[in-house]
Amino acid sequence: MADLIARSPAQGLVPVEIGGAKLTEAPMVPIWAVAPYAGKAAALSAALEKAHGLPFPEPGALLSKGSTRLAWAGMEMAFLMGTAPDEKLADHAALTEQSDGWTHLVLEGPAARDVLARWVPVDLSPSACPPGAARRTLVGHMGALILHPGGDRFEILVFRSMAGTAVHEMTRAMRAVAARAAL
Amino acid sequence: MQIPCPLCGPRDIREFTYKGHATYLDRPAEDAAPEAWHAYLHLRDNPAGATRDLWYHGAGCTAWLVVERDTATHAVTGARLAREVKHAG
Incomplete structure (x- = not known):
């Protein structure tokens, strides 16, 4: 049988550090989409809290407990990250593993917000995007x-096939922000 | 232009796709008269003023919205989940 070599989506593309921003790739962890069946939202939230210690997140929220995270990912959809879902959740929700479907980049540093502002059409300033925020939006x-866990750290998830484009666009923005800062 | 998504808050127009007038929510019954289907598919008003239309928040929460706006002033005055509008009758 073929001996397959595991490769993360952005392997070889990062790290990139320019000016006040650093782009890296987060360690690959399990990512599961959790989508409640019709009328099961409350039961799912209770089951999530019992099994993983976190309720179903409100729109725009990122919850975390230990290494388990639960991010709102759209209407009636959350991503459970860092662990596989308890099998009891299957009574209330469609569970879909997406672990290797996403490129998970981390942009951090004092210039991170300025870099993202070049590509992202939502307000990521501290007042509009507090710690514990999850935003479904565009990068270019x-x-x-x-995901914004706090501080000046932002995690950017794009489809796996977009890894090269995402790193290229972020690198261009990092270079531009650094050039402006140097004027 | 921004649309106030009920789930995501105010979002830039580039996250949305336009569908058409909110008439699309009122699909005639399968056995409705041809005239009703003709009206549903083809007949639209062209108001200078308030109108309601369907937008898809595809680059955000993926909800369908009924957006209220004014064609004369370009003001966007509100948005609701299409599902809620539909189920409210």
Whole structure:
């Protein structure tokens, strides 16, 4: 049988550090889409809390407990990250593994917000995007999920096939922001 | 232009796709008269003022919205989940 070599989506493309921003790739962890069946939202939230210690997130929220995270990912959809879902959740929700479907980049540093402002059409300033925020939006023309755990750290999830484009666009913006800062 | 998504808050127009007038929510019954289907598919008003139309928040929460706006002033005055509008009758 063939001996397959595991490769993360952005392997070889990062790290990139320019000016006050650093782009890296997050360690690959399980990512599961959790989508409640019709009328099961409350039961699912209770089951999530019992099994993983976190309720179903409100729109725009990122919840975390230990290494388990639960991010709102759209209407009636959350991503459970860092662990596989308890099998009891299957009574209330469609569970879909997406672990290797996403490129999970991390942009951090004092210039991170300025870099993202070049591509992202939502307000990521501290007042509009507090710690514990999850934003489903665009990075350039790419659909993305942006997580803000706090500080000046932003996590950018785009489809795996978009890894090269995402790193290229972020690198261009990092270079431009650094050039402006140097004027 | 921004649309106030009920789930995501105010979002830039580039996250949305336009569908057409909210008439699309009122699909005639399968056995409705041809005139009703003709009206549903083809007949639209062209108001200078308030109108309601369907937008898809495809680059955000993926909800369908009924957006209220004014064709004369370009003001966007509200948006609701299409599902709620539909189920409210």
